[in-house]
Amino acid sequence: MIKIGLLGLGTVGLGVCEILLEKKSIIEEQTKKTIEISKILVRDLEKDRDSTVDSKILTDNPSDILDDPGIDIVVELIGGIEPAHTYITRALENGKHVVTANKAVLSHDLLGLTNLAKKNNRGILFEASVAGGIPIIKPLKELIKINKIKEIKGILNGTTNFILSKMIEEGIDFKEALTLAQDVGFAEADPTDDIEGYDAARKISILSSIAFGYNVAFEDVDCRGITSISALDIDFFKKLGLTVKLIGSAYSNDLDFDASVEPVLLNTNSTMANVNDAFNIVSIEGDIVGNLQFYGQGAGKNPTGNAVVSDIIDIINGELSHIDIEKKEKPANTPKILSNYYLRISLKSQKEPDFILKSIDRYELKYKFIREEGNLILILQNIGRQEVKDVIEDLEIENRSCYAKIDSKSYYFIQELNLESFNELVV
Ligand code: NAP
Ligand code: HSE
Numbered sequence: 001m002i003k004i005g006l007l008g009l010g011t012v013g014l015g016v017c018e019i020l021l022e023k024k025s026i027i028e029e030q031t032k033k034t035i036e037i038s039k040i041l042v043r044d045l046e047k048d049r050d051s052t053v054d055s056k057i058l059t060d061n062p063s064d065i066l067d068d069p070g071i072d073i074v075v076e077l078i079g080g081i082e083p084a085h086t087y088i089t090r091a092l093e094n095g096k097h098v099v100t101a102n103k104a105v106l107s108h109d110l111l112g113l114t115n116l117a118k119k120n121n122r123g124i125l126f127e128a129s130v131a132g133g134i135p136i137i138k139p140l141k142e143l144i145k146i147n148k149i150k151e152i153k154g155i156l157n158g159t160t161n162f163i164l165s166k167m168i169e170e171g172i173d174f175k176e177a178l179t180l181a182q183d184v185g186f187a188e189a190d191p192t193d194d195i196e197g198y199d200a201a202r203k204i205s206i207l208s209s210i211a212f213g214y215n216v217a218f219e220d221v222d223c224r225g226i227t228s229i230s231a232l233d234i235d236f237f238k239k240l241g242l243t244v245k246l247i248g249s250a251y252s253n254d255l256d257f258d259a260s261v262e263p264v265l266l267n268t269n270s271t272m273a274n275v276n277d278a279f280n281i282v283s284i285e286g287d288i289v290g291n292l293q294f295y296g297q298g299a300g301k302n303p304t305g306n307a308v309v310s311d312i313i314d315i316i317n318g319e320l321s322h323i324d325i326e327k328k329e330k331p332a333n334t335p336k337i338l339s340n341y342y343l344r345i346s347l348k349s350q351k352e353p354d355f356i357l358k359s360i361d362r363y364e365l366k367y368k369f370i371r372e373e374g375n376l377i378l379i380l381q382n383i384g385r386q387e388v389k390d391v392i393e394d395l396e397i398e399n400r401s402c403y404a405k406i407d408s409k410s411y412y413f414i415q416e417l418n419l420e421s422f423n424e425l426v427v
Pocket of ligand 2: 194298
């Protein structure tokens with residue numbers, strides 16, 4: 001008999017309970033063990049709950065799980081850094097295996113928690129922490145046995161992808177789309193984590209730490225979300241034949257490392273542009289295997305619950321698959337990657353464009369521009385990420401502008417076709 005202690009009974013916790021119940025006989029056949037959820041930690045014992053779970057096994061005392069010598073596996077689904085970090089640490093120190101879906105705690109201390117698991121000869125598995133139902137951590141661990149990974153990128157946040165899809169397809173506004181995402185349980189407890197890009201940054205930090213073999217912290221990811229994208233921008237992207245997606249990416253070679261999360265404009269016909277709703281996609285570039293793409297539901301009760309239960313089965317079957325993220329030194333250099341950027345500035349006066357264009361000229365940039373409904377829209381060419389930020393800070397337009405990188409292949413696609421109405425300035 002394997003006894004499980006569940007920390008949290010929200011969207012994912014309930015999904016795990018339902019899957020363990022519904023697939024009981026298949027799971028027991030695969031593991032040759034009977035499995036029991038002994039206790040479930042919640043915050044509020046008085047809350048109305050789904051009848052799938054017997055209320056007698058609920059507790060609000062973490063010690064009932066973490067210090068119970070009968071519990072073999074602790075499944076952490078409460079989210080956030082604390083008290084999750086303390087609970088996972090205590091579970092591992094008390095000789096329990098851990099399964100978690102919590103990217104916040106992992107990107108905060110992946111090295112410490114994985115080392116603690118190894119030291120205690122226990123497993124910590126976290127398939128559900130990145131890209132929901134898509135198996136990505138396990139395949140990545142397989143890939144790095146032979147491949148040197150140069151780049152990982154993708155749509156890693158279901159909530160923002162859902163919001164952008166609804167804004168593009170149904171023309172609903174940002175707030176309404178966010179409420180819908182919260183109702184279906186995709187969003188984090190604090191949706192700021194989703195919409196400001198922090199959740200995607202945590203996921204890219206976890207993936208790149210495994211892929212590159214050195215610790216990539218959340219703070220190493222240059223991160224920007226989708227809150228400045230308005231209906232006007234969405235309309236303009238459509239006119240240009242582009243679709244906006246929040247893309248997380250990480251790049252590494254022996255000398256350079258770069259990781260970012262930012263809105264990116266893609267050719268509407270490209271594969272990533274057509275990943276909609278809460279679906280995610282992860283693209284991995286290995287030196288032997290070439291390019292691999294993983295696609296599926298990135299959030300929600302069942303896809304995420306599925307990933308958690310797969311980890312539980314692996315632990316019971318002794319497949320602990322430890323990772324080593326101290327194999328290499330993190331390269332010191334950040335490469336200056338030049339791209340093209342869309343920048344929209346909401347104008348304060350008729351004369352402001354002259355001032356803005358004159359100020360931008362100081363940067364000796366090549367750009368195209370157009371005036372549209374009280375806005376100045378610029379396509380800045382061959383500019384680095386930091387340089388765009390400097391321009392925006394210099395012009396003091398942080399609160400009335402929106403900018404997004406134009407994917408290089410997509411820029412090639414639009415420049416002949418869709419920029420003919422723009423004025424061209426070559427400095
Ligand atoms: P949720 O719906 O907000 O549920 C959180 C659960 O944890 C609730 O049952 C809550 O208790 C309990 N809880 C929170 N803080 C607690 C504390 N300090 N002590 C005791 N219990 C506490 O969250 P979720 O969406 O299931 O997400 C859980 C984890 O999975 C998070 O790390 C999240 O990032 C990750 N994840 C979620 C998804 C998704 O689609 N939702 C997908 C992938 C990964 P009460 O019920 O009493 O409030
Ligand atoms: N809030 C997260 C998302 C949940 O929307 O992608 C899945 O990790």
